[in-house]
Amino acid sequence: MRKKGLFLVALLTALCFTSVAWSASPQWTWRMQVIHSNAHSDFAQNVQTAEDIMKATGGRLQIKVSPNGTFAPSLEAFQACGDGVFEMHSSWPVYAKGVEYAFLPLSTMGLGLDAHDRWVWVYEFGGWNLLQKAFDKMNLKLLAVEIWGTEIMMANKPYKSVAEMKGRKMRTSDPRLLAKYGVAGITLPLEEVFTGLQTGTVDAAEFGHLKYNEGLGLTDISKYGIFPDFWNGHFITTVVVNKSAWAKLPPDVQTVVELAFKAREHQHWTKSQYLSAVAMRDLTAKKKMTFMRMDKAPFIELRKQMYAIEQEDVKKYGGLTAETYNSIYKFMEVWYPYKTIAAWWGDGLTPEQQMGFKPGTYK
Numbered sequence: 001m002r003k004k005g006l007f008l009v010a011l012l013t014a015l016c017f018t019s020v021a022w023s024a025s026p027q028w029t030w031r032m033q034v035i036h037s038n039a040h041s042d043f044a045q046n047v048q049t050a051e052d053i054m055k056a057t058g059g060r061l062q063i064k065v066s067p068n069g070t071f072a073p074s075l076e077a078f079q080a081c082g083d084g085v086f087e088m089h090s091s092w093p094v095y096a097k098g099v100e101y102a103f104l105p106l107s108t109m110g111l112g113l114d115a116h117d118r119w120v121w122v123y124e125f126g127g128w129n130l131l132q133k134a135f136d137k138m139n140l141k142l143l144a145v146e147i148w149g150t151e152i153m154m155a156n157k158p159y160k161s162v163a164e165m166k167g168r169k170m171r172t173s174d175p176r177l178l179a180k181y182g183v184a185g186i187t188l189p190l191e192e193v194f195t196g197l198q199t200g201t202v203d204a205a206e207f208g209h210l211k212y213n214e215g216l217g218l219t220d221i222s223k224y225g226i227f228p229d230f231w232n233g234h235f236i237t238t239v240v241v242n243k244s245a246w247a248k249l250p251p252d253v254q255t256v257v258e259l260a261f262k263a264r265e266h267q268h269w270t271k272s273q274y275l276s277a278v279a280m281r282d283l284t285a286k287k288k289m290t291f292m293r294m295d296k297a298p299f300i301e302l303r304k305q306m307y308a309i310e311q312e313d314v315k316k317y318g319g320l321t322a323e324t325y326n327s328i329y330k331f332m333e334v335w336y337p338y339k340t341i342a343a344w345w346g347d348g349l350t351p352e353q354q355m356g357f358k359p360g361t362y363k
Contacts, residue, residue: 026054026062028253030245032088033077035068035190035237039215041271042146042237043067046090049260056256061249063088074189078240082138087245090146093134093238094173100134101313102320105328108235109310110177111303113328115147115234115269117335125331130324131238141246144239144261149209149272151229154197154222159204161295162230162302171196171205172231176309177302190216197221206231210276219283225291230299 032050036043043065050063068091072080078096081089094107106127113121121127122145132142159165166182171193175185188196190207197205198221207213210225219225239261246254283289314322346354 024059027060028245028249029062029064030087030241031071032063032065032090033068033071033081033086034065034089035074035077035091037067037215040212041275042090042212042268045264045268045271049264053257053260056260057253061253061257068190074191078138078140081240081242082140084242084244086242088239088241089140090237090239092173092235093131094235096134096138100137100320101317102130102134102324104174105310105313105321105324106131106134106236108174108232109328110174110232110306111230111299112233112306113332115149117331117339118147118234118236119145120335121328121331126327130320130327133320135238135240139243140240141243142238142240143258144265146237146239146265146268147234148236149211149269149276150227150234151206151208151232152210152213152276153204153206153226153231154213154218154224155204155226156221156223157203158224158290158292159226159294160292161298163298165204168203169201170231171202171207173206173235174231177306178231180305194218194221209272211272211279212276214279214283219279219289222289225280225283225289227291227293228296230294230302 032046034043034046036046047065050065054062066086068074068077071077071086074091075095077089077091078093079099080086092107093103095103097103118127122131128142128145131145135142153159153170159168162178162181162183165178169184169186170178171188172178172185173187175183175187178185186196186202188202188205193205193207194217196202197218204226205218206229207216207218210219213219241257249257280291284291310325314325352358
């Protein structure tokens with residue numbers, strides 16, 4: 001994955017030096033709404049990609065990046081982009097499950113694939129083509145798949161298991177499994193998560209990785225950060241473009257746009273993970289939050305129950321939903337045995353055992 005990313009960056013750089021002479025004014029100006037606010041690194045990353053495209057196309061294509069809500073609400077933005085209200089969009093496809101329910105398993109999965117798994121599935125087992133099938137229903141072309149860093153539950157009580165959350169309310173994008181344990185899952189959009197947790201509308205909230213949640217202000221109103229991410233797994237955002245706008249570009253400009261957004265897929269992951277690690281270190285040092293991990297033993301039964309829920313989806317929705325789940329199951333059968341036996345040598349060891357020295361003692 002790293003070699004692929006470096007190749008794409010190198011190729012894009014080469015295009016920067018071989019493109020046509022700089023245009024006096026852009027031939028095409030696109031509007032791009034991203035789900036993020038200006039405070040998030042994801043927003044800055046999209047701005048940088050847009051600047052790279054401007055350079056690589058010799059000034060022919062200008063992409064103006066705008067924060068969430070500029071042209072359409074978060075839950076309606078994919079449809080708006082497909083309708084031509086703006087040309088490009090980056091967000092969680094699960095927001096469009098009302099158009100195509102398959103976007104739920106295509107984007108996320110309770111007690112499902114981790115980031116590495118999902119990348120392999122997307123690029124090696126047909127996941128990309130299934131995503132495009134779903135986006136075809138909204139007149140959108142898929143350009144990039146960004147897999148997110150580990151999500152974290154923000155709470156003011158130290159829940160050690162799902163059973164301890166009985167009677168509580170949790171903000172989550174997938175409440176189905178929680179309902180079986182007496183936990184009320186509430187799907188609040190990004191715009192309402194902070195207020196929901198602050199006012200007690202919910203007792204706990206998941207939204208993104210730790211650094212992203214810090215940008216939302218959730219770390220200021222939470223005492224505990226709880227792992228692991230069982231509710232969503234490593235979900236994805238996608239970069240898409242209106243097909244009609246896309247068709248107006250010549251092949252060379254299309255190639256630049258595709259390579260530019262693909263080149264930063266992996267960086268999106270590395271930034272989310274590392275910046276979250278730094279945030280955890282700093283929040284711990286300031287004694288602002290305590291971080292903990294739930295007991296994993298109950299997850300064995302939870303995964304079986306999640307599979308039963310998925311089978312209900314297959315029967316209810318069929319079509320692309322069934323095709324997606326069956327693709328993931330077949331992938332799991334091939335991938336999980338290999339992944340388990342080939343796990344990193346430090347799997348299961350403590351941080352000190354993995355490092356081979358005590359923190360702060362190296363020279």
